[in-house]
Amino acid sequence: MRIVLLGAPGSGKGTQSQRLVERLGIPQISTGDLLRAAVARGTELGRAAKEAMDGGRLVDDALVLDMIRERLGEPDARRGFILDGFPRNLAQAHALERLLATLHKPLDAVVQLEVDYGELARRIAGRRTCADCGRVFNLLTSPPAANETCPRSGTPHRLIQRPDDNEATVAERLRVYDEKTRPLIDFYRARGLLKVINAEGDVEEVTRRLAQALAALTPLKRRRAKAARPVRPAKRRKPAAKHSRKAKPALRRPPAARRGQHGRAGRGSRGSRGSRR
Numbered sequence: 001m002r003i004v005l006l007g008a009p010g011s012g013k014g015t016q017s018q019r020l021v022e023r024l025g026i027p028q029i030s031t032g033d034l035l036r037a038a039v040a041r042g043t044e045l046g047r048a049a050k051e052a053m054d055g056g057r058l059v060d061d062a063l064v065l066d067m068i069r070e071r072l073g074e075p076d077a078r079r080g081f082i083l084d085g086f087p088r089n090l091a092q093a094h095a096l097e098r099l100l101a102t103l104h105k106p107l108d109a110v111v112q113l114e115v116d117y118g119e120l121a122r123r124i125a126g127r128r129t130c131a132d133c134g135r136v137f138n139l140l141t142s143p144p145a146a147n148e149t150c151p152r153s154g155t156p157h158r159l160i161q162r163p164d165d166n167e168a169t170v171a172e173r174l175r176v177y178d179e180k181t182r183p184l185i186d187f188y189r190a191r192g193l194l195k196v197i198n199a200e201g202d203v204e205e206v207t208r209r210l211a212q213a214l215a216a217l218t219p220l221k222r223r224r225a226k227a228a229r230p231v232r233p234a235k236r237r238k239p240a241a242k243h244s245r246k247a248k249p250a251l252r253r254p255p256a257a258r259r260g261q262h263g264r265a266g267r268g269s270r271g272s273r274g275s276r277r
């Protein structure tokens, strides 16, 4: 299954990606991790990326796409991937679409994790990363388990706060998200790929919603796989053309009950003063 997770900073993308990795057995591809790894290994791409970052510039989209292409060629990505942190804007979304088309690996779904902005700010403040293994935790929503040890160091995770996770920069990051990344929602909706889930509340519960949204995709595949198996010479349909078209996941979409109404409505009802500072 090939998935993009969309969500504002603090929406739980990283945490939910990690959980999906365990459930689906496909790798999480985080462009941030790819960049850091390439720089650490000193590959050609890594050197180019480091040059850009050292110069205080953003890493070129073409460079990031090359890294993604390289990563998708690895064996563990054959069954699918979860893309986290990319694309972040429309130009990147178009570029990714072209790349995946040339690889014959189009996306199966794009899941938007929807969280109220006040909640986002609160979550970001609680975010910590292990300096050794890079795993992301949240003191509020997903702290390390008691006695949990780091696979790298063998001691408890060494939790640090990323410099851009402080309150001062959060508002700016959310603004940038609204301006650059939010338009992707319409982009993917137009392609019939978008699934929106309410990502507030308990981490487990969110994972369950996420799994449910994605499960709506798999039964189709499984059914098709079964139908393709020559159990008995059923006279269903001839194994038609070479490229049997993908059944549209949109057909199985559950009734769009109370989508999109979460969060915003209740805003301001409780202490809107605290958030201003």
Ligand SMILES: [Zn+2]
Residues within 6 Å of the ligand: 130, 131, 132, 133, 134, 135, 149, 150, 151, 152, 153, 156, 157, 158
């Ligand atoms: Zn660790």
